[in-house]
Amino acid sequence: xxxxxxxxxxxxxxxxxxxxxxxxxxxxxxxxxxxxxxxxxxxxxxxxxxxxxxxxxxxxxxxxxxxxxxxxxxxxxxxxxxxxxxxxxxxxxxxxxxxxxxxxxxxxxxxxxxxxxxxxxxxxxxxxxxxxxxxxxxxxxxxxxxxxxxxxxxxxxxxx
Amino acid sequence: xxxxxxxxxxxxxxxxxxxxxxxxxxxxxxxxxxxxxxxxxxxxxxxxxxxxxxxxxxxxxxxxxxxxxxxxxxxxxxxxxxxxxxxxxxxxxxxxxxxxxxxxxxxxxxxxxxxxxxxxxxxxxxxxxxxxxxxxxxxxxxxxxxxxxxxxxxxxxxxxxxxx
Numbered sequence: 001x002x003x004x005x006x007x008x009x010x011x012x013x014x015x016x017x018x019x020x021x022x023x024x025x026x027x028x029x030x031x032x033x034x035x036x037x038x039x040x041x042x043x044x045x046x047x048x049x050x051x052x053x054x055x056x057x058x059x060x061x062x063x064x065x066x067x068x069x070x071x072x073x074x075x076x077x078x079x080x081x082x083x084x085x086x087x088x089x090x091x092x093x094x095x096x097x098x099x100x101x102x103x104x105x106x107x108x109x110x111x112x113x114x115x116x117x118x119x120x121x122x123x124x125x126x127x128x129x130x131x132x133x134x135x136x137x138x139x140x141x142x143x144x145x146x147x148x149x150x151x152x153x154x155x156x157x158x159x160x
Numbered sequence: 161x162x163x164x165x166x167x168x169x170x171x172x173x174x175x176x177x178x179x180x181x182x183x184x185x186x187x188x189x190x191x192x193x194x195x196x197x198x199x200x201x202x203x204x205x206x207x208x209x210x211x212x213x214x215x216x217x218x219x220x221x222x223x224x225x226x227x228x229x230x231x232x233x234x235x236x237x238x239x240x241x242x243x244x245x246x247x248x249x250x251x252x253x254x255x256x257x258x259x260x261x262x263x264x265x266x267x268x269x270x271x272x273x274x275x276x277x278x279x280x281x282x283x284x285x286x287x288x289x290x291x292x293x294x295x296x297x298x299x300x301x302x303x304x305x306x307x308x309x310x311x312x313x314x315x316x317x318x319x320x321x322x323x324x
Binding site for chain 1: 186
């Protein structure tokens with residue numbers, strides 16, 4: 001096979017891989033959009049019906065409710081401070097008291113509405129910040145190791 | 161995810177166990193151990209800047225098929241033996257997904273879509289929470305140090321037997 005033909009063949013195979021890759025990402029995006037955004041209904045203690053998306057939201061603990069600490073707490077998710085209510089009849093993890101995480105974040109799984117999260121279960125990721133710190137250095141080590149063996153050129157990565 | 165140190169140690173154990181001499185493959189295994197997280201962790205920017213919801217598609221980089229296609233696509237960037245690049249990145253990535261499979265999730269329906277696009281079922285062994293990754297980190301460190309010691313011992317034995 002001539003060099004030119006080989007090169008065309010290589011590009012053809014590359015596009016044969018690229019197309020399903022892009023298609024899969026689009027499909028996953030659509031699936032994620034449809035499946036994860038199904039509005040579900042649940043009942044509050046007073047019997048009233050509410051609607052929300054079942055989600056896990058992770059963030060920093062941002063203090064208990066001043067009015068009634070036993071009903072929930074605030075969660076700082078990205079830049080938003082979201083109230084988290086213990087969903088009675090469903091919630092079993094911390095029936096009477098909730099202890100905030102130590103040097104870490106809290107994950108809340110429950111029904112997310114526009115204003116709040118109604119928790120089905122909660123998990124404290126204690127010492128998670130320590131893990132982030134360690135992970136940062138592990139990442140740096142891999143980067144250093146990589147650039148010991150490879151160098152960037154205009155044609156890609158070549159052995160250093 | 162278990163922390164990156166755990167993924168790194170798994171990669172180092174793989175490097176010790178696989179007798180490949182090709183230059184550059186060790187760092188590719190290590191790169192592979194973090195590959196599924198590198199793009200996904202870009203979403204952490206959202207802690208400070210709101211990102212469009214469409215970017216949540218980056219979580220797709222924990223799906224074996226999408227990762228495999230991604231590895232095939234980026235492999236030509238490395239000017240080396242194409243098969244070895246794919247093998248090294250693939251091994252590292254597989255080790256990442258296997259260790260992620262051990263994790264326990266708050267959402268019972270969470271996990272890795274191993275058979276996407278044929279099935280959307282998410283799999284997870286649920287053995288430990290992400291912050292308990294020391295439960296595999298400590299045994300892994302022992303395996304890693306043990307492998308190095310055994311290799312050193314075998315090497316020294318070979319040198320002594322040659323002298324004898």
